[in-house]
Amino acid sequence: MSKIREIEAKVLLSHCKNPDGWFGVKYNMNLYRGCEHHCIYCDSRSECYQIADFDGELLVKKNAIELLRKELASKRVKGTVGTGAMQDPYTPSEARLNMTGQALEVIAEFRYPVHIITKSDLILRDLDKLVEISRVHASVCFTITTADDELGKILEPGAPSVSRRFEAARILSERGIQVGITLMPVLPFIEDSIENIVQIVRRAHEVGVSYVVPWFGMSLRTRQREYYYARLDEHFPGLRARYERHFGERYSCSCPNARELAQAFEALRADLGMGTNVKPYRSHSAHQPALF
Numbered sequence: 001m002s003k004i005r006e007i008e009a010k011v012l013l014s015h016c017k018n019p020d021g022w023f024g025v026k027y028n029m030n031l032y033r034g035c036e037h038h039c040i041y042c043d044s045r046s047e048c049y050q051i052a053d054f055d056g057e058l059l060v061k062k063n064a065i066e067l068l069r070k071e072l073a074s075k076r077v078k079g080t081v082g083t084g085a086m087q088d089p090y091t092p093s094e095a096r097l098n099m100t101g102q103a104l105e106v107i108a109e110f111r112y113p114v115h116i117i118t119k120s121d122l123i124l125r126d127l128d129k130l131v132e133i134s135r136v137h138a139s140v141c142f143t144i145t146t147a148d149d150e151l152g153k154i155l156e157p158g159a160p161s162v163s164r165r166f167e168a169a170r171i172l173s174e175r176g177i178q179v180g181i182t183l184m185p186v187l188p189f190i191e192d193s194i195e196n197i198v199q200i201v202r203r204a205h206e207v208g209v210s211y212v213v214p215w216f217g218m219s220l221r222t223r224q225r226e227y228y229y230a231r232l233d234e235h236f237p238g239l240r241a242r243y244e245r246h247f248g249e250r251y252s253c254s255c256p257n258a259r260e261l262a263q264a265f266e267a268l269r270a271d272l273g274m275g276t277n278v279k280p281y282r283s284h285s286a287h288q289p290a291l292f
């Protein structure tokens with residue numbers, strides 16, 4: 001468990017001028033800085049985000065709920081409030097701090113739509129609030145990068161198992177919440193088998209997931225790269241050299257077989273009738289991003 005430190009935020013919601021084509025988010029919200037899931041590939045620990053001790057300290061925006069209320073009251077345009085792109089809103093300390101739970105109460109009160117990305121079944125604690133919000137619009141994306149619980153423990157050591165995430169997806173979808181999977185990153189030379197992609201999509205379909213958003217690759221930036229390579233040395237001896245040879249200092253690192261993975265993915269998800277983006281709260285003309 002990370003050390004908790006309270007901070008004061010000046011503004012909570014950041015406005016996305018053009019809602020993205022995947023999730024339709026108009027206002028982005030981060031209640032925390034840092035994350036206790038400690039995924040070895042996490043992009044949010046990159047130097048550019050200036051979180052000094054991403055893995056050791058969880059920063060809590062103590063005035064976030066008050067700000068959220070004030071900012072929603074002053075918005076002229078209603079749009080989807082998104083959370084989870086930078087930190088997991090259901091990081092383990094959320095069980096005690098209940099920042100996300102309180103934020104959902106405010107969102108329900110103002111009748112705003114919501115989109116959440118998480119790796120945690122702790123979200124089930126807020127099931128009733130999400131059902132209430134879903135009268136307007138609620139969608140939840142579980143990030144799943146491997147179908148293998150054992151591999152998941154190595155790659156995402158602080159997060160609930162992949163099986164628990166699939167089970168949570170089932171429960172949410174049974175209650176009428178729109179549920180998706182963010183199938184990203186797909187780690188080159190570790191998760192980039194067609195078998196892995198097929199298993200994730202099939203299991204997602206079985207539990208009622210309606211869309212899957214893939215990216216067949218990963219990002220690597222300063223500080224994120226060093227952390228990731230140190231974990232590769234620990235768990236996958238020899239793989240660092242392969243990465244260095246293949247990607248050098250590149251930021252965007254596509255799986256060498258990304259095209260084959262994308263083709264297999266497309267064929268299967270079309271066959272199963274699954275989408276690649278959330279059914280938006282409003283129709284947006286946003287551009288649909290490429291798969292790799």
Ligand code: SF4
Pocket residue numbers: 035036037038039041042043044086087088119156159
């Ligand atoms: S859950 Fe997301 S934000 Fe948290 S460590 Fe993992 S990748 Fe980073």
